[in-house]
Amino acid sequence: MKTSTAIYPGSFDPVTNGHLDLIERGAKMFDRLIVAVLHNAEKQPLFTVPERLEMLREVTRAWPSVEIDVFEGLLVDYAQKRQASVILRGIRAISDYEYELQMALMNRKLQPKLETVFMMPAETYSYLSARLVREIAMFNGPLQGLVPPLIEARLRAKNAKK
Amino acid sequence: MKTSTAIYPGSFDPVTNGHLDLIERGAKMFDRLIVAVLHNAEKQPLFTVPERLEMLREVTRAWPSVEIDVFEGLLVDYAQKRQASVILRGIRAISDYEYELQMALMNRKLQPKLETVFMMPAETYSYLSARLVREIAMFNGPLQGLVPPLIEARLRAKNAKK
Amino acid sequence: MKTSTAIYPGSFDPVTNGHLDLIERGAKMFDRLIVAVLHNAEKQPLFTVPERLEMLREVTRAWPSVEIDVFEGLLVDYAQKRQASVILRGIRAISDYEYELQMALMNRKLQPKLETVFMMPAETYSYLSARLVREIAMFNGPLQGLVPPLIEARLRAKNAKK
Amino acid sequence: MKTSTAIYPGSFDPVTNGHLDLIERGAKMFDRLIVAVLHNAEKQPLFTVPERLEMLREVTRAWPSVEIDVFEGLLVDYAQKRQASVILRGIRAISDYEYELQMALMNRKLQPKLETVFMMPAETYSYLSARLVREIAMFNGPLQGLVPPLIEARLRAKNAKK
Amino acid sequence: MKTSTAIYPGSFDPVTNGHLDLIERGAKMFDRLIVAVLHNAEKQPLFTVPERLEMLREVTRAWPSVEIDVFEGLLVDYAQKRQASVILRGIRAISDYEYELQMALMNRKLQPKLETVFMMPAETYSYLSARLVREIAMFNGPLQGLVPPLIEARLRAKNAKK
Amino acid sequence: MKTSTAIYPGSFDPVTNGHLDLIERGAKMFDRLIVAVLHNAEKQPLFTVPERLEMLREVTRAWPSVEIDVFEGLLVDYAQKRQASVILRGIRAISDYEYELQMALMNRKLQPKLETVFMMPAETYSYLSARLVREIAMFNGPLQGLVPPLIEARLRAKNAKK
Numbered sequence: 015m016k017t018s019t020a021i022y023p024g025s026f027d028p029v030t031n032g033h034l035d036l037i038e039r040g041a042k043m044f045d046r047l048i049v050a051v052l053h054n055a056e057k058q059p060l061f062t063v064p065e066r067l068e069m070l071r072e073v074t075r076a077w078p079s080v081e082i083d084v085f086e087g088l089l090v091d092y093a094q095k096r097q098a099s100v101i102l103r104g105i106r107a108i109s110d111y112e113y114e115l116q117m118a119l120m121n122r123k124l125q126p127k128l129e130t131v132f133m134m135p136a137e138t139y140s141y142l143s144a145r146l147v148r149e150i151a152m153f154n155g156p157l158q159g160l161v162p163p164l165i166e167a168r169l170r171a172k173n174a175k176k
Numbered sequence: 177m178k179t180s181t182a183i184y185p186g187s188f189d190p191v192t193n194g195h196l197d198l199i200e201r202g203a204k205m206f207d208r209l210i211v212a213v214l215h216n217a218e219k220q221p222l223f224t225v226p227e228r229l230e231m232l233r234e235v236t237r238a239w240p241s242v243e244i245d246v247f248e249g250l251l252v253d254y255a256q257k258r259q260a261s262v263i264l265r266g267i268r269a270i271s272d273y274e275y276e277l278q279m280a281l282m283n284r285k286l287q288p289k290l291e292t293v294f295m296m297p298a299e300t301y302s303y304l305s306a307r308l309v310r311e312i313a314m315f316n317g318p319l320q321g322l323v324p325p326l327i328e329a330r331l332r333a334k335n336a337k338k
Numbered sequence: 339m340k341t342s343t344a345i346y347p348g349s350f351d352p353v354t355n356g357h358l359d360l361i362e363r364g365a366k367m368f369d370r371l372i373v374a375v376l377h378n379a380e381k382q383p384l385f386t387v388p389e390r391l392e393m394l395r396e397v398t399r400a401w402p403s404v405e406i407d408v409f410e411g412l413l414v415d416y417a418q419k420r421q422a423s424v425i426l427r428g429i430r431a432i433s434d435y436e437y438e439l440q441m442a443l444m445n446r447k448l449q450p451k452l453e454t455v456f457m458m459p460a461e462t463y464s465y466l467s468a469r470l471v472r473e474i475a476m477f478n479g480p481l482q483g484l485v486p487p488l489i490e491a492r493l494r495a496k497n498a499k500k
Numbered sequence: 501m502k503t504s505t506a507i508y509p510g511s512f513d514p515v516t517n518g519h520l521d522l523i524e525r526g527a528k529m530f531d532r533l534i535v536a537v538l539h540n541a542e543k544q545p546l547f548t549v550p551e552r553l554e555m556l557r558e559v560t561r562a563w564p565s566v567e568i569d570v571f572e573g574l575l576v577d578y579a580q581k582r583q584a585s586v587i588l589r590g591i592r593a594i595s596d597y598e599y600e601l602q603m604a605l606m607n608r609k610l611q612p613k614l615e616t617v618f619m620m621p622a623e624t625y626s627y628l629s630a631r632l633v634r635e636i637a638m639f640n641g642p643l644q645g646l647v648p649p650l651i652e653a654r655l656r657a658k659n660a661k662k
Numbered sequence: 663m664k665t666s667t668a669i670y671p672g673s674f675d676p677v678t679n680g681h682l683d684l685i686e687r688g689a690k691m692f693d694r695l696i697v698a699v700l701h702n703a704e705k706q707p708l709f710t711v712p713e714r715l716e717m718l719r720e721v722t723r724a725w726p727s728v729e730i731d732v733f734e735g736l737l738v739d740y741a742q743k744r745q746a747s748v749i750l751r752g753i754r755a756i757s758d759y760e761y762e763l764q765m766a767l768m769n770r771k772l773q774p775k776l777e778t779v780f781m782m783p784a785e786t787y788s789y790l791s792a793r794l795v796r797e798i799a800m801f802n803g804p805l806q807g808l809v810p811p812l813i814e815a816r817l818r819a820k821n822a823k824k
Numbered sequence: 825m826k827t828s829t830a831i832y833p834g835s836f837d838p839v840t841n842g843h844l845d846l847i848e849r850g851a852k853m854f855d856r857l858i859v860a861v862l863h864n865a866e867k868q869p870l871f872t873v874p875e876r877l878e879m880l881r882e883v884t885r886a887w888p889s890v891e892i893d894v895f896e897g898l899l900v901d902y903a904q905k906r907q908a909s910v911i912l913r914g915i916r917a918i919s920d921y922e923y924e925l926q927m928a929l930m931n932r933k934l935q936p937k938l939e940t941v942f943m944m945p946a947e948t949y950s951y952l953s954a955r956l957v958r959e960i961a962m963f964n965g966p967l968q969g970l971v972p973p974l975i976e977a978r979l980r981a982k983n984a985k986k
Binding site: 375411412414439440441443444447448 | 950951952953958959960963965966969970
């Protein structure tokens with residue numbers, strides 16, 4: 015792709031090893047990869063947006079072409095503002111596949127020049143989701159292999175406070 | 177079908193071009209088509225039931241055999257009251273297919289004489305849902321081609337009030 | 339539906355109780371239902387087309403609005419010739435769902451006025467297919483409940499000859 | 501299986517005939533079957549945990565190897581505490597199949613010695629869910645064949661109180 | 663399960679690491695596990711039935727409760743002859759899931775006392791199939807990690823002969 | 825992607841508008857796109873490999889970065905020979921989705937540096953396949969909108985010869 019900017023949108027509450035696997039693949043593929051945290055006023059997240067941004071910055075430091083950002087509103091508007099031509103999405107073997115296609119078709123309808131590109135994380139992460147990570151953390155279950163050590167520490171700290 | 181009445185149930189919050197495509201197909205197929213708005217006391221809709229009924233009446237005026245109504249409770253009870261023998265449901269290429277079959281089997285268990293019939297909207301609307309429409313409207317995204325002009329105006333007015 | 343003719347196409351090699359369940363539902367729904375056996379020169383069927391037509395006629399005798407016929411070529415051309423406006427297809431809970439939608443969309447592309455309508459056979463038949471019936475018959479397994487007695491007799495006779 | 505204990509986890513709010521069908525199959529398969537009610541502090545159930553335990557005990561009396569229990573936290577921790585080596589899950593023809601596999605893979609990651617085993621309830625119950633049962637009960641619809649008479653009585657009593 | 667015999671049926675043309683993973687899980691779960699090679703007169707296999715039986719015996723030597731056998735005809739008849747009460751099948755995250763359920767429901771119809779039990783191979787093998795192994799072998803691709811060394815040698819020998 | 829070569833493999837028997845839609849999207853995305861016709865000695869195609877190559881060259885003339893080629897054997901070996909780092913595959917809303925993921929995981933196992941990237945053709949082509957095109961052509965059905973005029977002419981010529 016010729017000087018390409020891709021956006022990898024998500025909640026990242028918190029970022030998991032599955033997300034990082036995809037970020038690494040995307041960083042190899044595109045000139046610039048913007049990991050964009052969706053600011054959803056209605057949902058009650060475990061980590062605040064600033065916390066999520068800070069954690070993402072820490073764990074993606076190794077990839078200079080990766081930028082962490084936050085957005086609100088329609089993804090297509092944010093993509094235009096950032097002059098990105100590609101949306102990157104992970105599809106897991108076990109997945110919300112149909113929902114992904116629905117979003118991709120709708121985004122194409124709203125902005126035909128914006129392409130959605132799907133990549134697969136390693137199959138080791140096919141079962142992994144942020145929701146499961148939060149649930150395991152809540153009951154002090156083992157998080158090794160599911161999130162980076164830094165994120166594990168933050169999850170433990172979050173639970174200790176409750 | 178011999179003097180047939182079909183019910184097309186849904187939330188219609190708001191009615192989209194995908195719903196209208198299916199209403200048009202159903203109007204050709206059945207002698208009478210009742211578009212029935214489910215009054216769900218628990219959910220928080222964007223439009224009130226009277227608003228949804230009024231909008232549906234406006235955009236289905238062209239089809240004399242289409243009637244707009246509201247129901248509460250079990251669909252099978254409402255169908256019996258209205259002497260309808262058919263439930264009409266849309267299945268999208270990208271769809272909640274399994275949920276639809278589950279509902280249809282359950283309704284058949286409750287009332288064996290009531291048939292559920294599935295039709296497909298045009299593939300242009302395969303990604304369209306009322307939820308996506310509400311989301312795009314909330315962020316002032318383009319609604320052309322997704323809902324009729326009248327519904328677009330109501331969505332804009334609704335947002336202006338907030 | 340106002341004076342409606344529907345076509346229920348298939349191989350019917352042989353007709354099963356699942357097919358008959360759907361034929362009965364279709365006969366209630368449409369003024370005329372044409373059960374149309376596809377003459378596929380390339381496939382090697384167990385029963386010849388005349389055998390299949392004769393068996394279908396026997397087991398659908400109870401429904402006067404059901405007609406048995408054979409067709410070759412494109413379904414949309416046959417539908418036009420027979421002045422049918424509806425294609426009837428069964429969708430099983432466990433099913434070739436995506437293939438069915440693909441065919442329906444393609445047929446709509448070829449002939450926009452021809453609607454495909456999907457109905458569900460009783461869930462008892464969700465696992466039933468002509469292929470499984472042929473396989474069970476080949477090994478003299480029990481066929482009761484899977485096909486009508488007449489079809490069972492023909493399957494037994496067919497195997498005896500081999 | 502050599503002196504085996506299996507856990508059948510769920511919400512059972514309330515227990516349905518589909519659950520009972522699976523419990524009966526599991527009771528034949530394993531030396532001991534623990535039906536474990538998940539105590540989820542966040543959800544608002546229709547029946548309290550003590551009510552659900554009592555109902556489960558009543559309707560599973562016929563099977564001496566079935567034990568009713570409650571658990572909180574991670575299923576893998578509970579399985580270890582109870583020295584169970586198997587998780588039993590039902591898969592319906594129409595189902596939350598992918599979610600089940602995701603949970604099973606995650607549980608295997610957390611505890612590799614714990615196997616998840618899937619069995620199918622009778623196809624008659626493929627459409628049945630506790631949520632549908634609650635909904636039908638709420639509108640005084642027919643519950644026969646969906647839950648045992650005792651559970652039907654409790655559902656009626658619950659609604660009368662509202 | 664109380665003195666249980668399970669059958670794990672398949673083509674095993676050839677046995678892969680995915681099959682072996684499941685055989686190991688089954689061997690832990692059941693008192694006796696019969697790996698049963700289907701003798702299908704119509705298909706053209708890569709390895710003959712005696713070759714497949716011999717390879718299976720070699721690679722399952724470590725598990726004394728595993729028996730290798732061949733069968734022809736209906737699986738339910740073979741199960742009855744062998745006094746097995748359980749059919750073991752693997753479900754892969756990426757899978758022929760619906761076909762498996764269809765077979766299981768049909769087998770239950772033919773023999774209600776025979777239960778089909780589904781287990782998952784390790785997710786590493788979710789993409790693995792005997793067909794892919796044959797294809798890779800045909801073009802001298804790398805087979806390490808996909809089949810045991812013995813099977814790799816047999817595949818290489820088979821190709822050398824051609 | 826930084827000076828990237830992608831391979832879009834397939835049978836292209838014949839190339840359809842759905843393929844062309846994806847080729848156009850891929851040509852925008854990658855520096856070089858190799859459309860690679862699989863030479864499968866076992867299958868009986870409608871068009872020979874040289875015919876398919878010639879047709880592909882004609883209909884992709886407008887895109888200078890698109891190259892047409894043929895390959896035999898494993899895709900990963902061909903990708904290495906051509907120094908391609910990406911496999912491009914289309915996923916249709918109605919699709920062979922699971923098979924695609926299976927192939928992608930297997931290819932990653934065989935060559936971890938080779939990424940498979942999925943893009944969506946326009947939803948208008950979601951039902952389109954080369955097999956359906958061949959079938960429609962065989963019965964002289966309308967091909968407009970399904971294949972370019974040149975391919976339609978070749979299909980008509982092919983049928984005339986038979």
